[in-house]
Amino acid sequence: MSNPFHTIAISLSGGGYRATAFHLGALSYLNHVEYEETVLLQRVKLISTISGGTFTGVSYVLTLAQGNDFKVCFDKLYALLDNDQLAIDALEMVNDTSKWTAQEKNKNLINAFSEIYQAQFCNGEHFNKLLEHETIGHLDEFCFNATDLYNTLPFRFQKTGKIGNGKMNIDEAAAAEIRLGDIMAASSCFPGGFEPMAFPKDFIRGKDSPLEKEWHEKYSTNIALMDGGILDNQGIESVVLEGKTCDTYIVSDVSSRNAPPFVLPPTEKPGFLGRMAYNQLRWLLALVAVLGAAGMVYFWDAHPLFLIVSTLVTTFTSLVLLAFYWVFRAVKSAISQELGNQHETTDIFKNLNILKKTPLHILWKLIAVRLFSLSDILENTFMSRIRSLQVSSLYNSDIWKDRVISNNIYSLFTDYEKAKNIPAPPESLLKMLQYAASMPTTLWFTDEEKRSKMLDKLIISGQINLCFQLLQYLNKKKKTFPPDQLPALEALEARILTDYQRFIEDENWLLDTLIRP
Helix, strand or coil, X not given: CCCCCCCEEEEECCCHHHHHHHHHHHHHHHCCCEECCEEHHHHEEEEEEECHHHHHHHHHHHHHHCCCCHHHHHHHHHHHHHHCCHHHHHHHHHHCHHHCCCCCCCCCHHHHHHHHHHHHHCCCCECHHHHCCCCECCECEEEEEEEEXXXXXXXXXXXXXXXXXXXXXXXXXXXXXXXXXXXXXXXXXXXXXXCCEEECHHHCCCCCCHHHHHHHHHCCCCEEEEEHHHCCCCCHHHHHHHCCCCCEEEEEECCCCCCCCCCCCCCCCCCHHHHCEHHHHHHHHHHHHHHHHHHHHHCCCCCHHHHHHHHHHHHHHHHHHHHHHHHHHHHHHHHHHHHXXXXXXXXXXXXXXXXXXXXXXXXXXXXXXXXXXXXXXXXHHHHHHHHHHHHHHHHHCCCCCCCEEEEECCHHHHHHHHCCCCCCCCHHHHHHHHHHHCCCCCCCCCHHHHHCCHHHHXXXXXXXXXXXXXXXXXXXXXXXXXXXXXXXXXXHHHHHHHHHHHHHHCCCHHHHHHHCC
C-alpha cells in the first residue's frame, strides 16, 4: 500500500450554505493537524467541488493563487457567510440591471447571483488567475463541476485536461476571460431555484471575446449549464478520471445517509370552494360582482359605508375574474404551444376547456402531487441513488477502496456506537451535530438559524466529523500499512485523538482559535 496522507485528494459536495460552511470546517481541521511536520491541508494535491462546495473551493484556490494562506480564505468566507446578504444583494441586482458589470448577460436570477459572487467572493478575478501557473500553492489540480444539459455530461472548469467535456470544450486561451463568479454560478445553479446559464453567452467578457469566437467556430449553438450535483453531487468522477491516484482521498459530503421517504399529501374532504369547478366559481364571482354593482346603485345616496363596501366587493371580484381569465388563457396557450412543439395528439389536451369543469380540489392535487413528487425525485431519490452507486464503486475499486475517507455530515452521530477505541461523545454534542445536519439546501440562514449560530455549528461539524473519520480510518487501516510508516502514523493518530478529546470537552476550541481577533 502507498504512503497514506503523503498526497491527498479531496472533493467537496454540493448542499448550499450547509455545504459551504461544513467544508470550510473540514479544510480548517486539515490545516490544523500535522503529519511529519506538514499540515494535512498542504498535502492536498487535487480538489474537486460541486455547487455549495464550489463556494469553498473557488475561495480557497483563489486565495492560494493570490499568494495567501488558508487563514485569509477562512476570514473572508466566514465574514461573507456571517453577513448573509447574498440573496438580498442578488435580488437587488435583479431589480436594477443597470448596475451589472456584464451587460451582455441574460438578465435573470442566476446571473444576478453571479454578479454578486464575482464582486464579493472572487474579488473581480477571472479564470486566467488560476491558469497562469503550473501549480497553485500545494495544488496540482482543481476541478469545479457543472452539468452540460445539452450533452447530459459534466462540464468541468479545471486546470489540466479539457475545459468542458469530451463533446464540447475550449482551450485555456479562450477560457481565460471567464469570470470566477460565473463558474461559481454554473456549478451551483440548482434546478427549481435557478434557470440554466447559457454558455458561452453568459460567460463572455464583452466585444471581441476570444471565448465567443472559438466556441462559435467549433459549435453552432449556446448550451445550457446547471448545477454539477445533477450528475455527481460529490465530485467523485472528476477525481477518479483525473488519472493521478493520490495516497488518500477524502470525500467531504453533507448529504443525509438515507433520503426521507416521499409522503403523499393527506386526503381531506374538500370544502365548499374546493368542490366547485372553474366555471362554477367564475359564475359565483360574476354574481357577487353584479350584486356589488347593484349595491353601489342602491346605496349611492343612502348610506356611505354600504356604498364603500359595495364598491370594494365589485372591484375585488372583477379583478379576480379578470385574473382568472388571463391566467387560464396563458396556461392554455403555454400548454398548447408546448404540446404542439412536441407533436402531441392526446385528445384531453386538444380542448383544455374540459379543465373548466374539473373541481378545484382535484386540479390542486393534479398540480401539487406532481410538483412535490418531481422535487422529491430530483432532490432525494435520484441524487441518493447516484450517490450510492458512486460511493459503492469507489469503496469497491481495487485502486481506491483502501484510500477513501468519507467525511459525512452524519458520521459521528450515526457511527460513534460502532467505533472501536474512540470515546463516546456527550449527548449535547450529538444533538448539536444533528441540528447542523438538518439545515436545508439554501443560500441563506433563517432568523432561527442565525440566533442558534448555525454557521458556527456547521463549521464545527466539519471539523469534528473529519477528526472522527480520520481516527476511524487509522484505527482500521494502520495494521495494513508498511512497518516503516507505523511510527509516523501512530504519532498522527495520537494527535488526532487528542484533538477529538478536546472537541468532546469544548466543541468550540478550534473555531475560537480561527475567529479570535
